[in-house]
Each structure stands twice: as structure tokens, then as C-alpha cells.
Amino acid sequence: MYSDSVLTLNNEVEIPRVQMGTWLINNDNVKKVVQRAISVGYRGFDTAKDYGNELGVGKGIWNADVERSDIFLTTKIPTAVKDYNGTVKAIDDALDRFSLDYIDLLLIHSPQPWIEVNRVEDRHFEGNLENWRAMEEAVKAGKVRAIGVSNFLIEDVNNILENGTIKPAVNQIGVNIGNTPEELIKYCQSKDIIIEAYSPLAHGRLFDNETLKKYAKKYQVSVAQLMLRYDCQLGCVVLPKTDILDEMKENRQLDFEISDEDMKKLKQLKF
Template identity: 75%
Template structure:
């Protein structure tokens, strides 16, 4: 089962291939969600400063019966921070919020501050290198075990790879049936950079789509399980988000393979076309 499967980063560290995303779960509720997720078998969690729930995630980990060393925790820098000193402070602040001695992986959340996304062409190459320099130092200091990026295009990844001393471990991007950025994925994978798929269930948009339901019925699985299996077979780490125990269990119980022929057909599907057939 994929729930038991780990994947190895380019620095040799292993992490679970199915992780729980925590976006839009508020700080008060996420503590209970983390504890319940650990009880049903999750051992890896993804959060971010901009989610506003790091403190609750940390408390959920602390209050579990699982050893800290058995948990893989990822968080992300605030997107507004694009300088060296600000990054150093952001890392230390994150450790304080989690009340943990180290973070398993930290990502640059976006090459641009949110306020600039889709509004300017400035990719903040220098600012991202300042982020990276401070993150590399944090790795050497034992504060972070692995570092990576999120929402980075090829030019953004290239900037880090050519100018940094540590290669990004992952690039966290949106990947799901109907949205497969193959060129970017191939580029990263050729460099040994894993793809982490956020929104692998397309924010729920495609779970009732006719073709997705047809393939799910063929494999006798839920639509969510089909979509997760699709990303997993593309070699992605998946980050399904849920605060519902039944859904958490369902998302973790992916234990089948989609045929090569069906994968090829699913890869061809486009989200705009799919949403017309719901």
C-alpha cells in the first residue's frame, strides 16, 4: 500500500509519499486534525506560515503518541520575505511556533510574494537566492533537514540550481488529472528534484466528473483514490487535504495500479474539458 511507501529525497532522506495537507484548516482545529491523522496512519504533514496554523500543527505532533523522529514535517517561508536576514528570522520563528528542535523540510513558498502573483514579471531571482542562502545555512546548523521550493517555474528552479550549493529536494506544484505540467515535471525530475503535488484532488472540482467516475468504477475505488493513484504513478508525493476521518482513511488506502493504457488516456484529459462533462 502507498500508505506504507516512502520516497527518497536527493539528499538521502526518506519521507512518506502520501502526506496530509493542512491548507484552510484553522489553527484551533488543526491540532485535533493532526492527532486524528496520526491515529489513522499519517506520518507526514504539510503546512506554511501563510496558512496561519503552524502552532496548532506543532501541538498536534507534540500531543501524539508517535516519536518525533517518525514524523515528517514540511513548512514554507512567508512569501513576502525575500531577504537573507528576514529568512533567518522566519526560520527561527517557525521553530518557535512549532516548539520543535528541527523542521524536516522548508520550502520557498512562491518565487513571488502573493501580492505580485500574476501581476508582475519580476521573478525575484536575487531575493530567492537570499532565501536559499539562509536556508542552506539552516541545514548546516541542523535546524532543517531538507530544503525545496514551491510554485517555481523552470527559470526559477534554474536560478537556484545554478547559484546554490544545495539542490532543491522538491518542487511543490499543482498536479492532478486534468492538470499535468509535463515539461516542468520532466525538467525537475531529470535534475533529481521530486514533484510534490498539491491539490491532487483538484479542490474537489473533478470528483464528480463523468470520466473520473467511470475510471473509478472500473477499478472499484473512490474518485479520490483514483486521482491520488494517478499522481502517485507519475512519481509525485501527494498532499490531499481533509479534516474528515473517513476521507483521511480513504485517501491513505490507495493500494491499486492504473494500467499504462489508462494512465496515458488520463494524462490527455484537460480540466476545462472535464468540467463541462460533470
């Protein structure tokens, strides 16, 4: 099945192409969501300290009937942390919350603290390098298998590439039909950095869009499946989120191909 396929990161670690996002799923409910997702085949889960549900995600993994080595777990450094010691503590605290020995993928959640996003010009280059230094040490210590970034622009990625010793494995950014940052995607891919697409379904706001309905009908799929397949054909890992079992199953059924012509047309759409 297409959704069971993996991509290979630039450090040879394999990452599931279709994973489950957990943003806005509260800590009390996320354990059941993770277990439900695992039961229908999901093997990758994306969370963050700032989501407030790492403990529940860890419990879901612990109580699932699969080996830990079969699960790919991603979490992120809190955006307010922009120093070395704080990053070291954040990594150890995350491992404690998960009650796990290692994290598969650890990301800098944002180049700027949330309170500064779209408000200040400071990209915190030095602070992000302090994050990165601690994260590189975590890789060498076996606490983390791969490291990357999230919400990074080209200048932010360059800062890490020019000053770090480990290349970012991924850049997790928003990508969906109607929002395709082609320049950033192509740049990262040219540096062997995989793009992870968060909010690939645009929070469901396009499910009733008549244009997308026509394309979905052409391929005999749902609008959600069309949107996920679009991101996959861009070369992205996708992180759809749902707590509904039937939708979990549907989001993994992506064994169809959008034509080159239709991909070009879909890239041009703006909503």
C-alpha cells in the same frame, strides 16, 4: 501498504509518499486534524506560515502518541520575505511556533510574493537566492533536514541550481488529473528533484465528473483514490487534505495500479 511507502530525496532523507495537507484548516481545528491523521497512519504534514496554523500543527505533533522522529514536517518561508535576514528570522520563528528542534523540509513558498503573482514579470531571482542562502545555513546548523521550493517554474529552479550549493530536494506544485504540467515535472525529475503535488484532488470539484467516475468504477475505487494514485504514478508525493476520518483512511488506500494506457488517457484530460 502502498501509502506507508517512502521516497528518498536527493540528500538521502526519506519522505512519506502520502501526506496530509493543512491549507485552509484554521489554527484552532488543525491540532485535532493532525492527531486524527496520525491515529490512522499519516506521518507527513504540510503547512506554511502563510496558512496561519503552524502553532496548531506543532501542538498536534507534540500531543500525538508517536515519536517526533517518526513525523515528517514541512513548512514554508512567507512569500513576502525575499531577503537573508528576514529568512533567518522566519526559520527561527517557525521553530518557536512549532516548539520543535528541527523542521524536516523547508520550502520557498513562491518565487514571487502573493501580491505579485500573475501581475508582474519580476521573478525575484536575487531575493530567492537570499532565501536559499539562509536555508542552506539552516541545514548546516541542523535546524532543517532538507530544503526545496514551491510554485517554481523551470527558470526559477535553474536560478537555484546554478547559484546555490545545495540542490532543491522538491518542487511543490499543483498537479491533478486535468492539470498535469508534464514539462515541469519531467524537468525537475531529470534533476533529481521530487515533485510534491498540492491540491491533488482539485479541491473536490471533479468528484462528480462522469469521465473520472467511469475510470474509478473500472478500478473499484473512489474518484479521490483514482486522482491520488494518478499523481503517485507520476512519481509525486501527494498532499490530500480532509478533516473527515473516513476520507483520511480512504485517501491512504491506494494499493491498485492504473494501466499505462489509462495513464496516457488521463494525462490528456482537460477540465
